[in-house]
Amino acid sequence: MTLNCLVITDQRSGVLSASSLEAISEARRLVVKAGGGAVAIGLIGSGLSPVVEAVKGQGVQRIFLVDHADLKGFSASAYAQAAVRMVEKLPAPVAVLMPDTALGRELAPRLGARLGAATVTAVVEIVPSSLGGLDVKRKVFGGKATETVHTPSPVVMSLRPNSFAIESSSGGSPSVESVELGELPVHAKGLSVEKVISTRGDTPELTEAAIVVSGGRGLKAPENFVLVENLAKVLGAAVGSSRAVVDAGWRPASYQVGQTGKIIAPQLYIACGISGAIQHLVGITNSRCIVAINKDPAAPIFKIADYGLAGDALTILPALTRLVSQSKGLPDPR
Ligand SMILES: Cc1cc2nc3c(=O)[nH]c(=O)nc-3n(C[C@H](O)[C@H](O)[C@H](O)COP(=O)(O)OP(=O)(O)OC[C@H]3O[C@@H](n4cnc5c(N)ncnc54)[C@H](O)[C@@H]3O)c2cc1C
Known part of the structure; x- marks a missing residue:
């Protein structure tokens, strides 16, 4: 089986979060385990040039970019639309990975619904299944049990931070492809983040800290x-x-x-x-x-x-x- 992975990243002020790096590393491993395919990084937002430079050395084949003034603040509807456009660029089967952060938890189900895809959140392990597709593991009952969800393709997954090893890559020279956002649905228009207030100064994010x-x-x-x-x-x-x-x-x-x-x-x-x-x-x-x-x-x-x-x-x-x-x-x- 071959598998194409799209990693939707979470970045702030041009810096990729550690959990995004975990998702990129896991996508690279998954493609190898599946026996081939490509990894694409999906960047969604506004003014993304510095992030493009930062992800070029991540050992992936493609970088998709939806850089649009309407995406300055996070809107799950608009981001889901951008991610759908990216998925359309990849040959099936496709797995979409993203960190299980505030962004991922809101985006994953919405994207899954728009793609008609299985959606698994708070994932701690992913293995290609002997039945085809993927076996995706997540903790349930407060971490007392592990649930294995067998998913045929396509699948959308949010990965629990600090659950996957970050592996540095040997670089690579990915293609950078601008993807059209298209007309946003009415309910996605007029929604914007007015202000982001940091309550933590320069301390690490609680869900990502070692x-x-x-x-x-x-x-x-x-x-x-x-x-x-x-x-x-x-x-x-x-x-x-x-x-x-x-x-x-x-x-x-x-x-x-x-x-x-x-x-x-x-x-x-x-x-x-x-x-x-x-x-x-x-x-x-x-x-x-x-x-x-x-x-x-x-x-x-x-x-x-x-x-x-x-x-x-x-x-x-x-x-x-x-x-x-x-x-x-x-x-x-x-
Ligand atoms: C529906 C529901 C959801 C909840 N969700 C959460 C949740 O998400 N997170 C959460 O934390 N709680 C949650 N709670 C509350 C939870 O039940 C406890 O009440 C709470 O965790 C107690 O907080 P605590 O341990 O700080 O305080 P306490 O239970 O009062 O414990 C204080 C501890 O400090 C020790 N202590 C006292 N003095 C000292 C000292 N000088 N040095 C060292 N130790 C000392 C005491 O021995 C004691 O063990 C929830 C409750 C409900 C009903």
Whole structure:
């Protein structure tokens, strides 16, 4: 079987997200596993020239470009239309891959519906099936079980961040092809993003970060949350929180990890003053390594932690931060 993959990327200010690089790497591997085919990167937006240059060395065969003033802000309808035009350029069978970020979660089902294609979200593994088509795996029941979805072609998949290895490529010289957007449907017109407000400054995106440090109600007061932020800073980590912290107004909802917050899968998760309620655990069970700091040795978080520190987070966090900054030769952030 041969397979043609289209990777719809997620970029901000001309920089490809890490999860987009994961999707590109997986598409390259998939084409090899399928026994041949081509990988195309789909760039959708406005003023994309810098991104085109950035993706040229990604070892793909084609770059499709829909660069249009109407695509300055994200609109799922308009993006789906652009992606449909790209899929039409590829010989069947086609698999469309995109990161399972806010963009991917909104775009994948809409694109799947427009293509009449199977759509699988939060994918963690893709293998060509002995029956033809693909076997696509995703975690269900809060990560307790893995569902395998057998999909005939075509298929649209959003890939869960931090689930696929990023492999550097040997370069290549892809063709760059402009694709016509065509007339947008009425409901896609007049929709625009007025303003993007960053709540995280230069810290990594929570769902993509390799390390996440989270704080819970055990930190006692909002002003103590800085201890979590200081450790995150020296580790180059993203900052998360339990829902109790969000409900108390200490941090915005974008920080919340768990069933009704963000589902994450970092290499290292450090939970500070978090009890380990099931709704929180649902968001972190796919972390590679979990470290818990809690003053109650019987706290449920210790049941799933790989390493536990039973003690007061208010004294352990500054000590850990000092140790990490010393080992990295960094100034102690205060
Ligand atoms: C429908 C529903 C959805 C939910 N969704 C989510 C979700 O997405 N994410 C989420 O997190 N929660 C969610 N919750 C809430 C969840 O049930 C818990 O209430 C919440 O996770 C508790 O947050 P916490 O661990 O910070 O606080 P607590 O449960 O109050 O735990 C605080 C912990 O800190 C420890 N501690 C106290 N002092 C210290 C100290 N000085 N040093 C170290 N440790 C200390 C305590 O021993 C305790 O274990 C949801 C609940 C419902 C009903």
